[in-house]
Amino acid sequence: MADKPFIHPYIPNSVPATKQAMLDELGLSSVEEIYAEIPDRLRCKVPLDIPPAILAERDLRRHVQGLLDKNASCVDYLNFCGAGCWQHHVPSIVDEVINRAEFVSAYCGGDYSDLGKYLARFEFNSMLGELLDFDGVANPIYDWGDVAGRSFRMARRITGRDKVLVPSHMSPMRLMEARTLCQPEAMAGSTKIRFYEWDRETGMVDLDDLRGRLDDSFAAVYWESPGYLGTIEAHGAEIVKIAHEHGALAIAGVDPITLGVLAPPGALGADIACGDIQGLGMHMHAGGGCSGFIAFKDDDPVFAQECPLELYTVMETATPGQYAVAEALAERTSYGARDQGKDWVGTASGLWTIAAAVYMAVMGPQGLKELGETCIARSHYAAKLLGEIPGVQIRLSPSYFMEFVVEFDGTGKTVAEINKKLLGHQIFGGKDLSAEFPELGQSALYCVTEYYDQADIETLAAAVKVVTA
Amino acid sequence: MSETPHEKVARLGRLRREGGVLHDYRAPRWDEPFIMEQGLPGERGVLVPLAEDDVTAAVGEAADYIPEGMRRGAAPDLPEMSQYQVLRHYLRYSQMTLGMDLGSDISEGTCTMKYSPKMHEELIRGHKSADVHPWQDEETMQGLLEIVYETGQYLKSISGMDAFTLQPGGGSHAVFTNACVMRRYFEAKGELDQRDEMITTIFSHPCDAATPMVAGFKVITVMPDENGYPDLEAFQAAVSEKTVGCMITNPEDTGIYNPQIDKYVEVLHDAGALAFTDQANANGILGYARARDAGFDACHFNLHKTFSSPHGCEGPATGAYLCTDELARYLPVPMVTRVGDAYHLDYDRPESIGRVRGFLGTWMGVIRAYAWIRNLGPEGLKEVAEISVLNNNYLDNLLMAVKGVSRPYAEGHRRLDQVRYSLEQLKEDTGVGTEALRDRMVDFGIQSFWMSHHPWVVPEPFTPEPCETYSKDDLDEWAAVIKKGSDEAYADAQFVLDSPHAQPIDQLRRIEAMEDPKEWAFTWRAYKKKILRRT
């Protein structure tokens, strides 16, 4: 290859004649003359340690697909694991829209040229606002754990208090992310995370413990519903009331796909909501399908002013009745004010918000209601069948949406052993909780969504019976 | 016809420069109502599976499992719409979005808008990638883990670093990761109460200032000297026993390569501080210069810029963070490792900063980057750099001939991958500044240009970046659009100030909505309550 010119289909000006014409026009003999800007001592002297090019598209496709084919997917296997990333059906129309070249390839074009992107974004915000019963929805970023941490910091700025109270059965992964954002406690600007207890019988928060721990020094009380362990929190409205009695904000962590049947955080009186939109039309992508949102009531401008993420407002144009969308309060973001901003923003998850917009639009109120009912019914059916297996027990309250805790102590086997054996049946078992929640013994968090039907659930139960026997 | 290829490009270039072959473009204008205003009660967009009779017989009513007070009252006011109508609506929106695949995204400088190969999209859309659950047994994800691990090796070679993570969900997120890694480094050394200052430069991306702030540091911003380089004396003066490190770009947004960069690093190291370089956009230096060779302790790449992953209307994205062995122990968990022929997720890293993102990261970007690197190979990567630098200088030659355009700083020095220009002269002469020209150029089917991050240090700035994707013809066209805008400004400034003229909507109004709580409406329900009710 070395003596042949390198002409690449993605590099039009790699054609020697073109390159030469351009150099001629610049009066240069080679690009080296431009690279003279980099002094010799800073020049890379070693060849890149990268394998030779696989040039032909067919060969490259074969190679990379060959690697990916080593994976077993949740299409190959039955998957009963959620725990922060959930397998729901993605309607084909969602993929059709977000795979449009215009959307896939757009970035930060202007208000006019990228209008469609901004309109879709505003519609996403508007529809999510309906689900949450909130007027203010910010542009989502990274994932739930990230926006949980940002919400804590937001509450700190609003209240001037530097502690937040979170339930000790909050998702450990989200807690880890939030801690990274909240800084080590020794730092002056840190947001300190404190815990209140949960009821080991039901999986709900322990309100008495919350009352005992909360005082006027807390910026916020956070809770999750459904919680990491699957339980639908029964006490949302009371948590809000208790928080407000102490001048603290109430922050709800929610999975919006549940809100076709569950009371929205706005109706419960929460001040801020955060959560993940992954369920709303995103494939799992090994977790890459996640994207975190922040929403708020917007009855007091301080929430928008302290919101860490980008906000978009509907605008009008010189033509009556014509709408546009533009960024609001841009000055408070890092793009507007660098280190004087509230937080940072960057390339976030724009394509996922468009997917979620399409998803919410096709599901509508009835679709989300039916989806909720199916998730509840099928997950309870799965729990029933699993609970009938000798040595297997379903833990916590039966108030759950699609995830529930299955304890295997009576089988004498560990979750790790059981899950390994289930792989032999082409089944992904539930998330192993034994390290995160040792008090639950050898337990796993199972997830059954509308994606899996009665027959799949019966296949699961039969397999679990075999591998636990 | 005996026109040689060489003659043909010269002829087309001449034509372009004479303004003869600009697109007579009209953006699609659908006048499409918001989806919240469409559809009629009872319509359905997609049907979902219902619980089987056996299931219902066994468990009873779903609603009975919802605690009192947690049942939804009023149904959410979502559209009720049939599928075709929803599809059509969003296809119309896609048409009113001038993505990189349609418009010439030379415009969005600092963003490296390169072609994202379509074959890579097929790879990530297949179920072996899209429908993998993050908690799957690592044994069932060996293909993905191999791709991530190998991509990490390539990026190590490109940067000269020893260790990597691909967990961050974007460039800024990788930059934040750096702030956290440095924080942990000094925490471990017991110096965190002494060191609380991070240094950046004004021409580095805003995240180089904002993320260390979020991590808890005070931020010192060094301004450019008269040549556009970060002022070395000011930099030296900023460094002290309080310094954590620096987070800077090179070349900065100006495209000027700082030939003394290793001196800045030395100053930091002499003070016991660390040095990070933001290489979100490394297109001009691939295979030519490595962060490690200039002494840096860490750097990052945006896989959605340099390594071809598409931008997706601003994400999802992947940030690759790389560092030396000394810092590797602090990287987020899990790390992807290899033992023999098997790949693993290593959580057992007691000194780690923890997590910056849930699960594993956004690996769609990694799969694409892997495919892209393998497709180009070592020579190809250098060719990418070389052509983007050549393209940039070629475009520069054309733009500097446009009346009203100037290129501040470092006279006599060539820029690498991008240039920050100024339209100060045009504004002075005609009243047409960079915002007006930006809104005019879209009328030719060319994406509006990136002006500058705030604050504008260069007056009336714009920043094109003609990476390797663009043909000579594309470069000629882009310059011709700027020339056209300048010509128009000198002939009829008001016409340009009234731009755009060929877009889906007219000029924005109700600007107060951007700042005034009584006017802003972040959702349609807010607009209905606040604004429509009023009129």
Ligand SMILES: Cc1ncc(COP(=O)(O)O)c(C=O)c1O
């Ligand atoms: C130099 C530089 N650093 C960092 C970033 C931030 O990357 P991201 O937008 O992925 O957060 C960008 C891009 O916007 C950039 O150009």
